[in-house]
Amino acid sequence: MFPSKLEQNKLKANISASYNKLYGEFSSRELQEVGNYKLLNVVGEGSFGKVYLASHRLTHQKVVLKMGSKNDPNVVREVFYHRQFDYIYITKLYEVIVTENHVWMALEYCPGKELYDYLLSKKHLPLAECARLFSQIVGGVYYAHSMKCVHRDLKLENILLDKKGQAKLTDFGFTRECATKGILETVCGTTVYMAPELIERKPYEGYKTDIWSLGIILYTLIHGSMPFEEEDETRTKLKIVNDNPGYNRDLVDNAGEDLISILLNKDPNQRPSLTQVLQHPFLQPYGIQIFDKTDKILKRQSHGTKHFHSKLERKLLKKLKQSGFDTQAIKHSVNRKRCDSLSGLWFLLVEKEKRCENLRHPRRSRSVLSVKKVFDSATPSRRSTEELKKSDTFGKATSLKRIMSRKSDTASIRPPSHVAQQKGPKKVEPLDGVVSQTSSGKSSKRPNLFHKMTSFFKSKKHPSIAVDERPISPNSGLADKRKRNAISFESRKNSPQRSRTPSGNNGNAGKGDIIPQPPANSNEHNGFDILRIEEPRLKKFKSNTSSEMSRQNSIGNFDSELDHKAIALNGQSNYDDSTNDISKTGPVSILSQQSEISNDTYNSEYSTDGNASNSKPASSLSSHTTRNGNGVVLSPNLDSVDSSSLHSRANVRGSMSIMSSASSASEKSSRTDSFYEISTASSPKTMDLRAMHTYSNVDSTVPRTSVGSQWLAKRGRSPVGRRGRLPKRNISRKLLNKNTSAAQSVIQEESSFDDEEDNVELPVVQVEASGLRDPVEAKHVLPREPSSLPGTTNSFPETPPIDRRPVLFDMARSLSGSSGVWSNNFLEDRHSETAVRASDAQDEHSILGIADDEDNSFED
Numbered sequence: 001m002f003p004s005k006l007e008q009n010k011l012k013a014n015i016s017a018s019y020n021k022l023y024g025e026f027s028s029r030e031l032q033e034v035g036n037y038k039l040l041n042v043v044g045e046g047s048f049g050k051v052y053l054a055s056h057r058l059t060h061q062k063v064v065l066k067m068g069s070k071n072d073p074n075v076v077r078e079v080f081y082h083r084q085f086d087y088i089y090i091t092k093l094y095e096v097i098v099t100e101n102h103v104w105m106a107l108e109y110c111p112g113k114e115l116y117d118y119l120l121s122k123k124h125l126p127l128a129e130c131a132r133l134f135s136q137i138v139g140g141v142y143y144a145h146s147m148k149c150v151h152r153d154l155k156l157e158n159i160l161l162d163k164k165g166q167a168k169l170t171d172f173g174f175t176r177e178c179a180t181k182g183i184l185e186t187v188c189g190t191t192v193y194m195a196p197e198l199i200e201r202k203p204y205e206g207y208k209t210d211i212w213s214l215g216i217i218l219y220t221l222i223h224g225s226m227p228f229e230e231e232d233e234t235r236t237k238l239k240i241v242n243d244n245p246g247y248n249r250d251l252v253d254n255a256g257e258d259l260i261s262i263l264l265n266k267d268p269n270q271r272p273s274l275t276q277v278l279q280h281p282f283l284q285p286y287g288i289q290i291f292d293k294t295d296k297i298l299k300r301q302s303h304g305t306k307h308f309h310s311k312l313e314r315k316l317l318k319k320l321k322q323s324g325f326d327t328q329a330i331k332h333s334v335n336r337k338r339c340d341s342l343s344g345l346w347f348l349l350v351e352k353e354k355r356c357e358n359l360r361h362p363r364r365s366r367s368v369l370s371v372k373k374v375f376d377s378a379t380p381s382r383r384s385t386e387e388l389k390k391s392d393t394f395g396k397a398t399s400l401k402r403i404m405s406r407k408s409d410t411a412s413i414r415p416p417s418h419v420a421q422q423k424g425p426k427k428v429e430p431l432d433g434v435v436s437q438t439s440s441g442k443s444s445k446r447p448n449l450f451h452k453m454t455s456f457f458k459s460k461k462h463p464s465i466a467v468d469e470r471p472i473s474p475n476s477g478l479a480d481k482r483k484r485n486a487i488s489f490e491s492r493k494n495s496p497q498r499s500r501t502p503s504g505n506n507g508n509a510g511k512g513d514i515i516p517q518p519p520a521n522s523n524e525h526n527g528f529d530i531l532r533i534e535e536p537r538l539k540k541f542k543s544n545t546s547s548e549m550s551r552q553n554s555i556g557n558f559d560s561e562l563d564h565k566a567i568a569l570n571g572q573s574n575y576d577d578s579t580n581d582i583s584k585t586g587p588v589s590i591l592s593q594q595s596e597i598s599n600d601t602y603n604s605e606y607s608t609d610g611n612a613s614n615s616k617p618a619s620s621l622s623s624h625t626t627r628n629g630n631g632v633v634l635s636p637n638l639d640s641v642d643s644s645s646l647h648s649r650a651n652v653r654g655s656m657s658i659m660s661s662a663s664s665a666s667e668k669s670s671r672t673d674s675f676y677e678i679s680t681a682s683s684p685k686t687m688d689l690r691a692m693h694t695y696s697n698v699d700s701t702v703p704r705t706s707v708g709s710q711w712l713a714k715r716g717r718s719p720v721g722r723r724g725r726l727p728k729r730n731i732s733r734k735l736l737n738k739n740t741s742a743a744q745s746v747i748q749e750e751s752s753f754d755d756e757e758d759n760v761e762l763p764v765v766q767v768e769a770s771g772l773r774d775p776v777e778a779k780h781v782l783p784r785e786p787s788s789l790p791g792t793t794n795s796f797p798e799t800p801p802i803d804r805r806p807v808l809f810d811m812a813r814s815l816s817g818s819s820g821v822w823s824n825n826f827l828e829d830r831h832s833e834t835a836v837r838a839s840d841a842q843d844e845h846s847i848l849g850i851a852d853d854e855d856n857s858f859e860d
């Protein structure tokens with residue numbers, strides 16, 4: 001029967017509503033989904049675009065989606081290297097989605113954000129926490145170095161904190177491999193983290209510059225300020241080259257100072273290897289643990305026993321098979337590091353399974369933790385006694401006998417005696433962030449279980465001690481984010497150091513302070529803190545542009561002629577300086593437009609063909625008069641720090657990465673490399689930049705972002721963004737006939753192996769097993785010769801003399817077919833090594849005692 005008029009109208013309305021809804025979705029400017037991911041909210045902003053928190057539709061796992069331009073070689077570089085890494089202290093890249101214009105990276109979500117922000121909120125970190133976090137950072141770098149990759153932009157902003165508070169290395173946009181080239185020329189990184197040899201525009205060993213940056217990071221974590229940092233960038237550079245850092249003896253102990261000083265050795269050859277760093281007393285016990293675990297992981301990965309071997313993974317694979325999934329395809333994707341939807345699904349499923357497993361079978365350590373948590377909350381400052389009485393958990397889990405019989409976490413990771421012997425504020429309590437401030441402003445151990453219990457019972461007796469209501473002024477909620485970041489908890493009685501507050505009035509509330517109202521009966525031990533807002537000491541470096549690098553050229557070499565040339569050429573180019581808009585021309589045109597600038601400024605400095613250098617020698621640095629102007633960063637506020645000490649005048653600032661146009665011909669030639677393949681929506685050809693553009697052999701000096709510093713300014717993300725530095729990032733592929741490194745690990749060149757049978761498992765990393773030491777032995781032998789270990793190429797102190805004759809490097813390179821040559825030779829090497837290895841693999845596997853169900857991850 002034909003529907004009535006009313007029904008017809010209803011139907012019409014329904015159809016048009018759903019049509020409009022669909023149309024609305026299509027035409028919506030707001031992205032809601034990318035691939036299998038549902039966008040939830042923005043968690044950050046990268047140089048190119050927003051960074052989203054997203055949820056995987058099938059597994060409901062949270063990831064971060066970072067967008068990049070498809071035309072940006074840096075993005076290709078980042079993906080290419082990042083996907084090779086599978087390590088606990090490096091953010092995991094699950095999947096890469098290529099759309100028409102963009103590349104989306106699905107990354108492990110690190111809710112702790114950047115280490116920079118964390119440090120900012122803490123002012124400076126207790127030594128124990130520094131040791132823990134720094135060991136993890138070094139672990140990440142050690143892993144990358146063992147894979148023959150250098151990061152080249154290590155800084156606080158590129159270290160994220162995951163939900164467990166573990167440090168994770170990220171942002172591999174400047175990374176390059178060093179398997180084919182030991183000595184690099186391209187100046188890249190962030191000025192304040194740059195090694196002197198980079199500042200001086202000397203050819204440099206990538207590993208060693210990373211080690212320097214680690215020294216800067218450690219110094220900054222401990223001091224809350226940077227070792228070499230001035231208002232003027234030129235002065236900063238002068239300091240880096242000429243000065244030694246100053247140490248605040250209230251904050252750093254002997255071991256810490258020793259480690260910083262060897263990391264920040266001006267002579268790159270005198271810097272320690274990462275093996276030595278991890279074994280340094282300051283980092284114990286974390287360093288050794290991480291070293292051992294990392295070596296295990298590297299060995300396992302080198303044998304291709306990385307995936308599908310654990311019990312959990314096998315079970316999961318079986319389930320997927322039963323559900324009709326093509327498990328062969330999944331295996332293929334994962335083993336080839338394709339970073340496509342299949343491998344993304346796999347990794348996220350594995351993570352989900354692991355989490356479920358942990359929930360089903362909590363480890364013993366977890367129960368200890370939960371007991372600890374109860375007692376944490378039993379401390380008066382956290383929960384009221386009434387709440388605790390009601391707490392079921394407390395009633396069930398904390399019989400005195402049981403608790404006292406448990407070994408506390410603290411005991412299990414007691415610092416070495418040398419650390420324990422330190423006096424006062426240098427005492428180390430190696431639990432995560434557990435060093436509290438006493439009323440004297442000094443770090444002190446957080447109370448152990450016994451103390452917590454005592455204070456709990458005390459608080460029952462004298463409930464007035466419970467200071468649940470921290471005296472925060474009513475306007476504290478209105479404090480803007482900057483100030484909130486700068487909130488520091490200070491003890492009631494300020495220490496001499498802490499009394500140097502911005503107001504400098506020794507306890508009187510200064511401008512911006514929240515007026516403290518300590519309870520009358522508070523005492524030193526009840527954990528009462530005064531919430532104080534100060535002018536932040538830490539400052540993010542505002543954008544430092546690559547054009548500035550060009551204009552400033554090498555430190556001490558402000559050649560006005562070059563400067564003018566660069567500016568003139570900038571004027572010629574289509575690049576609109578005033579608007580920072582390069583979108584009209586795109587990176588390719590910029591590249592070609594900028595070629596002369598590059599040649600004039602950087603390339604001649606140390607090009608591999610031996611051109612005369614434009615740069616003045618390093619020795620001129622000390623006598624050079626500095627110049628204001630380009631790259632000037634506003635002076636940080638220097639309140640709350642001791643003006644007499646060198647270090648306290650410096651402040652951490654957000655830092656902008658730079659890649660100079662100083663590429664040598666060899667690095668430039670790498671633009672023609674064609675080994676990138678991202679197997680997702682786009683064909684490899686789409687990603688093959690050579691197919692899209694013919695790059696000139698030059699680097700750009702296009703500014704990446706505008707200059708101008710503000711307190712807590714986020715790194716500049718001008719419209720230029722990454723694209724500004726886009727043309728500056730090049731990589732070199734070059735075959736070295738001899739490999740001086742003890743470790744033989746190299747990055748997998750996927751294109752070289754793509755045609756092989758699925759079941760032929762070539763190791764992703766090849767690590768010379770003989771070079772690896774017995775992990776047990778490691779615990780007893782300190783320090784150890786590093787040269788035989790992975791990641792210790794040319795390592796201190798047995799660094800083989802570096803052949804700096806540039807012409808040799810050129811000889812091995814074919815500009816047109818470099819990647820082919822590289823791949824072929826490399827392939828041969830690999831085949832021969834694989835053959836030898838195959839016979840040893842089984843033995844080594846059993847020697848290592850790698851359990852089948854062991855996974856790669858580990859917890860500290």
Ligand SMILES: Nc1ncnc2c1ncn2[C@@H]1O[C@H](COP(=O)(O)OP(=O)(O)OP(=O)(O)O)[C@@H](O)[C@H]1O
Nearest residue numbers: 043044045046047048051064107108109110171715
């Ligand atoms: N895995 C992650 N988990 C949580 N937040 C993240 C993650 N990755 C990035 N972010 C957030 O996004 C911001 C920008 O990311 P990121 O620095 O990697 O972008 P970028 O384009 O590389 O920027 P830049 O080139 O300036 O370093 C970070 O500051 C951080 O807050």
